[in-house]
């Protein structure tokens with residue numbers, strides 16, 4: 001975690017002194033889970049989660065099916081609300097934020113890309129009505145699609161094109177974070193590789209990304225940081241290179 005120095009005024013750190021002082025403060029984490037439980041249908045699907053998601057790079061969440069990866073990810077944009085505990089976003093509890101505004105800051109893409117009715121441009125405008133053709137073309141280029149596709153009926157796109165359009169739609173609100181829940185699961189190898197390159201580029205451009213997968217080979221291609229879950233518990237956090245317990249993830253290399 002990086003550290004920052006800020007100038008604290010009289011009222012902040014030293015109320016009894018008349019001059020500003022320099023204090024060192026830790027930068028808040030991107031997401032901070034403290035004592036988080038999530039209960040679904042009488043079962044605790046996340047148990048006592050304490051984890052910090054760093055501000056930079058790609059954090060990959062791995063674990064076998066049903067481990068709680070999606071639930072943890074969904075807590076990050078308030079699609080899921082903890083039964084107990086706190087999730088903080090850049091230091092602020094998500095129970096205190098405006099949820100819709102938060103979801104514009106924290107974009108999300110899902111396993112199954114879903115087009116809204118109408119054209120690709122209509123889809124981008126559903127996220128931000130201010131998207132004109134120029135901005136729409138820019139968003140499409142950013143995800144490797146041709147601006148000429150703006151007028152195409154969205155549900156005629158291929159699976160790979162659709163997932164990239166959905167990503168462009170998520171980027172239309174200029175989010176500062178991206179959440180991705182197994183976004184390559186329904187794609188062929190080539191489309192999957194294109195999406196991986198795209199996400200690596202977004203991360204390089206400075207966007208922190210949380211990416212869920214059960215595919216350990218993909219995890220190794222993408223992860224700067226790793227969080228592994230098993231039966232609702234965190235079983236590993238740290239560098240991907242140090243993670244070796246395949247029996248915990250329970251998944252095969254692909």
Ligand SMILES: Nc1ncnc2c1ncn2[C@@H]1O[C@H](COP(=O)(O)OP(=O)(O)OP(=O)(O)O)[C@@H](O)[C@H]1O
Pocket residue numbers: 040041045063064065066067068069070071072214
């Ligand atoms: N609304 C719900 N009601 C009851 N149980 C739920 C609900 N949502 C999730 N669960 C259960 O919570 C557990 C964790 O689900 P979650 O989708 O987070 O797992 P996952 O690790 O993302 O799995 P997968 O890789 O299969 O998507 C599962 O056992 C699931 O059946």
